[in-house]
Amino acid sequence: MAKVHAGVGCSHVPAIGVAMDSGITGQDYWKPVFAGFEKSREWMKENKPDVIFLVYNDHCTAFSAEVIPTFALGCAAEFQPADEGWGPRPVPVVKGHPRLASHIAQSVILDEFDLTIMNKMEVDHGLTVPLSVMFGEVEDEWPCQVIPLAVNVVQYPPPTGNRCYNLGKAVRRAIDSYDEDINVMIFGTGGMSHQLQAERAGLINPEFDKRFLDLLTEDPVAGSQITHLEYMREAGSEGIEMVMWYVMRGALNDDVEEIHRHYHVPASNTAVGHIILENR
Amino acid sequence: MSDPKEYEDIPGTFVFDADRSRQGYHLNMFCISLRLQESRDAFKADPEAYLATYPMSEEQAQAVRDRAWNRMLELGGNIYYTAKLAANDGITFQELAALMTHMGSEDYRKMMFEGGRSIEGNRSKSEWEDK
Ligand SMILES: [Fe+2]
Secondary structure: OOEEEEEEEEOOOHHHHHHHHOOOOOOOOOHHHHHOOHHHHHHHHHOOOOEEEEEEOOOOOOOOOOOOOOEEEEOOOEEOEOOOOOOOOOOOOEEOOHHHHHHHHHHHHHOOOOOEEEOOOOEOHHHHHHHHHHHOOOOOOOOOEEEEEEEOOOOOOOOOHHHHHHHHHHHHHHHHOOOOOOEEEEEEEOOOOOOOOOOOOOEOOHHHHHHHHHHHHHOHHHHOOOOHHHHHHHHOOOHHHHHHHHHHHHOOOOOEEEEEEEEEEEEOOEEEEEEEEEEO | OOOOOHHHHOOOOOOOOHHHHHHOHHHHHHHHHOOOHHHHHHHHHOHHHHHHOOOOOHHHHHHHHHOOHHHHHHOOOOHHHHHHHHHHOOOOHHHHHHHHHOOOHHHHHHHHHOOOEOOOOOOOHHHHOOO
């Protein structure tokens, strides 16, 4: 049967992708950002997943204002990196796992989470940056298959942290009942505190971020109750995308061990946060 | 659930809710079109003609012409869309943020490098009244 052993939380700041794509990760500005992922890349080699279930958001790239699904599950065989206005990132096509994805869709929808099914979808930096930071530079292909779950966090309101947490639990039930012996890793991405818009742009709140990470590991039930108002006020209008980490957390055991944590300010406009959790 | 829009109390922020999304639909669709090269070429060749293909309000069109970034947000634009217009102009996300804060790129970059804008004094509109 399929197994979930670990989860990863990770920011998906576009400038991190740009830094990797343009080969400037050794510059003083970027060094401390990437230093915190060295251990993670070793850990990824030791714990190589067959499939990553990757929770992220599209930044008005693949989804325009025409269609705004709250949860959209990528069931396609492959996902092309999207042109976000600067040309597509020079990274490999993302290969999906349609059989597991459709199993998850069927299971989760009967579990009363009404997903949108995507049989064709481009993926933006929200999905490819976490893969890049966790795997490092890759040549022709990504080391594993990926099932994207795109969450609306752009138009208010996104799903609540509680809803995300419970969806994660349903995803776990689906994976646990899948009949192939594969290792599925869960990624929750986005954040941490940041505001990209208007006069309050540049907001960073390390105290909030630390508390968020502490609760994520130790008391996810409490953390999943953080309100939208608190996210937006304390972590910035775009910091609200941290709800997506709760899908990842819900898919893990209640009891987890924190293997690694990394926090750095800034990467462009954003606080970078990263955590690795293993089921106990 | 009732929706008192308590988030309207957050200073210097336009929460992109359903009302703003409805108001900004054509503005945002114009912006997202610019993620494709052929649209960028068409917009460059004849900005007014290209803009006219999107039935946005005259106020919104003027905000686009003026590159009035905060005004676009106030009129229903969303930052991830307006960033596509900025990208079309060769402006990075960080430069765009600097423009919206009226700080100047160097000062903004310095603020971020030193830990960003503090949450203290920036939680509520009442804290901005004396500014
Ligand atoms: Fe995001």
